[in-house]
Amino acid sequence: MNGPIVSVRNLHKWYSGVHALKGVSVDFARNEAVGLIGDNGAGKSTLINILSGVQKQDEGSIFVEGKEAAISSPRDSMRLGIETIYQYNSMVPTMSIARNLFIGREPIKYSLFGFGVLDLRKMREESVQAIADVDLHLRSPDALVGELSGGQRQGVAIARAMHFKSKVMILDEPTNHLSVKETNKVIGFVRSLKEQNVTGIFISHNMHHVFESCDRVVAMARGQIVLDKRVSETSIDEVQSVL
């Protein structure tokens, strides 16, 4: 049980002529907060999209808890305990918080071939609990997500990941367009993942955010990993110089 929770080996990805990932291999340990840094086009989004099942690698393999995993859809990824929180698209703004929390994983009262009647009471109760668990204060689970602030939305997305007991949480630029206060809150979330036995992969442009909240920093450039060090053994200057 001490091996890495997720490891990727020799991952390649081409986009019609562009070699976006050139043999990336990296391990993510249990309960570790890893900052993934890189310029636009460095390949970090591609790596994340492959782990979350949005895209499929052309070559290479992914291991989850030591077993080789075939991830070909977001559902596969979620089933393996990998939850991804995107910058924009993790919530449907026209739906309520309670409904958003359970999209695709609705609690069902009676079902036939996977279709069934929603357990609306359970959805409300559990969403209230899930939101309280991440220290977010929202009065009603029936409020539309579109009415929440950016930080609150990220909070709800994190609550959702927590509720479904994910083992790995990928946060793709979660602090973009957030106020300073809300950014601090999200960074607090990333820090607290450790206590909840969740591995966090935190993608950001902002070095300070990464150094503040992560144990390890992985830097990517031109489709390769160019630096992989403990935060305590490196500095912002060193990371910047390799990018």
Add this chain to the structure above:
Amino acid sequence: MKRMLKIYMEKPELAALLLLLLLVVLFQLRSGGVFLSFDNLRGFFGILPEMALVAIGVTVLMICGEFDLSVGAVFALMPMTMAVLMATGVSFPMALVAGLLVCVAIGLLNGYLTIRFAIPSFITTLGMMFVARSLTVVISGGFPPLLPTDLPTWLFTSFVGPGQLLRMSFLWFLAIAVLVSLLLSRTNFGNWIRATGGFLPAADALGIPTARVKIACFILCSVLSGFAGLIQVLRLGSPLPSIGEGMELQAVAAAVIGGTALNGGVGAVFGGIIGVILIRVIDNGLILSQVDANWFKFAIGSLTIFAVVANSWLRKRAKSIKVEV
């Protein structure tokens, strides 16, 4: 109190409902009490289900983020298919199955083409509208076949209920409206429809089979339109190839009047039905008030614009009511 007000103002069908009440009162006064008379209501409820069924399908599809302009043509094609088959001796149940299969095929094709080639459904279904309308005329050979005399009209169009107020079609409409409404609000599939139309990238990222959800909505829309066409043909007693013309846009207008958002995610089956009732009330009310019937389209047009403006105004007002969430 503020909270309740906010919740109601956010209901997109509210504006239409208020307007409906207003118009009913107005027409009742203007028509000298004829509007709400038993005989007029009997006629009103006899026609209502046909367009309402179409609007239910269109509303669900619009909530899912897509359009269907072929509903009016399918409305004519389905019963024509049945009539042609029955003229060659096929029994009513078999012809019904065949007619519904034609609708399923059209819905499937609409959805498949739209998604596979990533084209706007506006275009796909515009093309399908011409194709289906043309097929209707072609298979009838220009001369609509006579319907057999032993059709089970009792199941679809006969008058029933207290004082023979309602037709059977109204009961069909009621049952389907309740079922589709529950499907949308109370099932996981309904949740997927809303998520797909509300914000497609999020629905995809959460593992919703969005392509299949959309195709299912296209099929539902086609089948309901075809079924509505059958009801009209059974009521009229003859399968005219021109029925349902202009219906596609009226159905979209009904959905929009009832608060359905053009870009998906927002709306309710109940709203679409209110929209249809409003359109029918205006049609009927103008005639009873002895207004020149050519004003009908003018009224529908202004109503559509007014409803959208009113809805967005209400939503903005609701948003500005400060209630902590």
